[in-house]
Amino acid sequence: MKVVTGVVGNDIHVVANRLIDLALRARGYEVFNLGVNTHLQEFFDAVVETGAQVLMISSLNGEAEGWGREVRLLRSQYTNLDDLIMMIGGNLVVGSGNGEDIAARYRNYGFDIACHQVDLNTGLDMLAALLRERGIQ
Amino acid sequence: MKDTGDKLLIDVGSTYFKICAGDSIEQYMRDFNREILEDLMAKAGQLIARYQPADIRVCSSANGGLSALIIGVTRTFSLKYATNIAFNAGINIIDTILYQDIGNCSLPSDLVDVVIIVGGVNAHGGLFSRSLYRYMEQLQYSNVVYVGTERDAAAIQTNIPDVVVLPNIIDERLHIVEEHLKVYLTNLYQQDIEGKEDIKRLYEITANQIYSTPYIVNRALPVIDATFSVANPFILLDIGGATTDIHYSKDLVEDNIVTENGYDRLVFKRLGVYKSRQSLILAAQGNEFTYELLTHLKVTENIFKEQGERATKVLMQLAVFLVLCKMSHYRQSYINLKLLQINSIVLTGGITKVLTVAEIDVIIAFFYSKILTSDHRPVAVLDSDYAIWTLGARGSY
Numbered sequence: 422m423k424v425v426t427g428v429v430g431n432d433i434h435v436v437a438n439r440l441i442d443l444a445l446r447a448r449g450y451e452v453f454n455l456g457v458n459t460h461l462q463e464f465f466d467a468v469v470e471t472g473a474q475v476l477m478i479s480s481l482n483g484e485a486e487g488w489g490r491e492v493r494l495l496r497s498q499y500t501n502l503d504d505l506i507m508m509i510g511g512n513l514v515v516g517s518g519n520g521e522d523i524a525a526r527y528r529n530y531g532f533d534i535a536c537h538q539v540d541l542n543t544g545l546d547m548l549a550a551l552l553r554e555r556g557i558q
Numbered sequence: 559m560k561d562t563g564d565k566l567l568i569d570v571g572s573t574y575f576k577i578c579a580g581d582s583i584e585q586y587m588r589d590f591n592r593e594i595l596e597d598l599m600a601k602a603g604q605l606i607a608r609y610q611p612a613d614i615r616v617c618s619s620a621n622g623g624l625s626a627l628i629i630g631v632t633r634t635f636s637l638k639y640a641t642n643i644a645f646n647a648g649i650n651i652i653d654t655i656l657y658q659d660i661g662n663c664s665l666p667s668d669l670v671d672v673v674i675i676v677g678g679v680n681a682h683g684g685l686f687s688r689s690l691y692r693y694m695e696q697l698q699y700s701n702v703v704y705v706g707t708e709r710d711a712a713a714i715q716t717n718i719p720d721v722v723v724l725p726n727i728i729d730e731r732l733h734i735v736e737e738h739l740k741v742y743l744t745n746l747y748q749q750d751i752e753g754k755e756d757i758k759r760l761y762e763i764t765a766n767q768i769y770s771t772p773y774i775v776n777r778a779l780p781v782i783d784a785t786f787s788v789a790n791p792f793i794l795l796d797i798g799g800a801t802t803d804i805h806y807s808k809d810l811v812e813d814n815i816v817t818e819n820g821y822d823r824l825v826f827k828r829l830g831v832y833k834s835r836q837s838l839i840l841a842a843q844g845n846e847f848t849y850e851l852l853t854h855l856k857v858t859e860n861i862f863k864e865q866g867e868r869a870t871k872v873l874m875q876l877a878v879f880l881v882l883c884k885m886s887h888y889r890q891s892y893i894n895l896k897l898l899q900i901n902s903i904v905l906t907g908g909i910t911k912v913l914t915v916a917e918i919d920v921i922i923a924f925f926y927s928k929i930l931t932s933d934h935r936p937v938a939v940l941d942s943d944y945a946i947w948t949l950g951a952r953g954s955y
């Protein structure tokens with residue numbers, strides 16, 4: 422199972438990105454890590470170049486919401502991303518907020534899973550559950 | 559300038575010949591009714607006769623070079639990487655096609671010298687299918703090279719006759735791998751220069767390989783600051799009769815391209831002041847700041863209809879402005895340079911014979927204050943005696 426990951430926007434918080442890379446590999450995923458400072462278009466383009474089934478975006482510095490709103494429009498410009506599973510995690514709002522409300526909002530933006538300040542392993546378990554549910558893994 | 563080690567250096571441009579002997583550089587307007595060698599000998603035959611073929615070095619930027627069409631699966635990886643490699647090999651890119659849109663793309667009317675097909679990391683496959691082969695069947699081209707995922711190489715070879723397959727230019731970390739494609743394109747360019755009857759005849763006067771001029775200029779960049787009082791980082795603008803070349807150091811690019819070469823090159827075709835005068839004017843008319851700049855220079859748009867020195871000066875000034883625009887965030891292009899970090903702008907080529915430093919400073923000031931709203935003012939440096947070219951041409955081949 423191929424996963425493209427990275428930190429979106431002008432966000433340089435790198436620690437979680439390194440952990441995600443390691444944790445995904447430990448769970449047997451094939452990882453394409455774009456690192457910090459990654460533009461939204463680069464994520465989708467990397468999915469096309471690698472044939473990844475999962476796109477896992479991090480955002481830590483508070484930019485997530487702005488990018489989230491652009492996801493649907495940008496994704497609609499690609500002809501081959503219909504089956505892509507999209508996931509986002511980190512600090513998804515500026516300041517604090519209710520995790521459930523925030524997750525619902527991000528599902529609206531087009532994400533299958535949204536983890537606001539959710540611990541990484543919990544998030545990866547959610548992904549595994551979704552893949553099972555869809556009969557992918 | 560240091561001596562040239564008693565070599566005779568000749569540059570065949572689209573508009574001029576430049577000839578450097580010892581400390582002096584002569585420039586001659588070309589006569590397009592004559593063959594290159596004949597024209598050159600008529601203008602500098604006596605000088606050339608004084609040198610042995612082994613001591614004569616020729617480079618050429620005439621005849622435009624090779625044209626390439628690139629087909630790739632994404633803008634930020636395959637198309638961008640192939641574009642970068644092609645520019646650095648001195649190739650002119652006539653178009654890039656995003657593979658998912660290939661069904662709606664019109665065919666170029668002219669013969670394409672080389673088609674580059676690229677896409678996918680080696681872990682992925684099945685990216686290309688009939689729509690590609692159908693497009694290729696209709697396209698007029700001389701060479702085709704495939705540099706995408708190795709998993710698709712066999713299918714490509716079955717369906718596209720005479721395709722050259724090289725290693726993928728995208729590695730498993732999605733980084734660029736330049737070497738193989740660059741060597742292939744450079745050789746193709748070289749064969750093209752040598753194959754052109756006109757240029758081929760120049761081997762009657764030289765025993766050295768004839769190189770492309772951008773290659774020679776690019777080679778001088780790492781040592782430029784030894785010859786000029788240039789403050790790093792700098793960009794080099796070569797504004798000529800038919801095209802404009804920009805050479806820049808990699809640290810000026812905000813980008814996902816990580817390469818090993820220190821310097822890159824970007825070409826704007828049809829942005830010259832003689833042969834491409836009309837398209838330069840069109841580009842100027844399409845820029846919303848042009849009229850303000852013309853007013854600032856105390857002329858009106860009637861200047862586009864005028865000939866003569868004043869009009870040429872203004873066109874040159876506009877060319878500098880348009881090039882800066884194209885590289886800035888104001889105009890999203892293939893690359894954007896960090897223009898606020900540049901300390902010098904070095905200008906070479908025909909422009910140095912027309913504009914003074916003061917006339918260029920006006921443009922730099924206008925651009926930085928209007929477009930970048932900044933007080934930053936890089937220093938303009940004029941390479942008026944073609945020292946950069948001499949530096950590159952003199953280097954050991």
Ligand code: B12
Pocket residue numbers: 431432433434435436437438440477478479480481482483484508509510511512513514515516536538539540541542543544545
């Ligand atoms: C270290 C740090 C920095 C360092 C970063 C160094 C580096 N290169 O990594 C520096 C000093 C440079 C920095 C800068 C800034 N920072 Co800072 N920084 C932090 C800090 C203290 C720790 C981050 C960290 O590494 N944590 C350890 C990792 C392992 O945890 P994590 O990032 O939270 O990730 C975990 C989970 O979120 C989750 N996760 C992350 N991504 C994903 C993705 C998925 C799919 C899933 C399931 C889970 C998941 O997994 C991780 C492990 O469980 C946090 C505060 C904090 N205590 O969290 C602020 C913090 C992230 N920074 C913040 C801010 C605002 C900034 C600046 C804008 C400050 C400024 N005004 O200049 C800049 C932004 C720079 C930029 N362009 O991005 C804010 C963000 C606020 C928000 N989002 O609302 C925080 C939360 C501090 C705060 N409370 O205000 N920062």
